[in-house]
Amino acid sequence: MRIDEKNSRHIYAEEGKVLCRISDRVVFGNELWLGYTYYLGGDLLPEPLWELPEHYEEVEEPVTDDTVVLSDEVVLEDEVQEEPEEDMPEPRKVTIADYKALEAEVQEMKKMLNL
Structure with missing residues (x-):
């Protein structure tokens, strides 16, 4: 602290x-x-x-559905930082809720394919 x-x-x-x-x-x-x-x-x-x-x-920090897992604002170690452009779109974020929704869709697709 x-x-x-x-x-x-x-x-x-x-x-x-x-x-x-x-x-x-x-x-x-x-x-x-x-x-x-x-x-x-x-x-x-x-x-x-x-x-x-x-x-x-x-x-x-507790993990909730709003916890950001991956974001355009996160710089990966090997990634080169570029100068931001003025008319860049809003940064994208992947939250725990997004991940859970994707996981549910994958499970549904597996059921449909009998996997």
């Missing part, structure tokens, strides 16, 4: 990780601004709690 040098209330998780509040295991993402919290575990606190970086830990 990194703490912003200019603002100690701003914390970041390392690449591929997210911030998780230790007390109730709520995941917040890879960047968080600390302040008062009024709820823990869905329960209203009798008085607000001033959050500290020590209240959070880094955990592996």
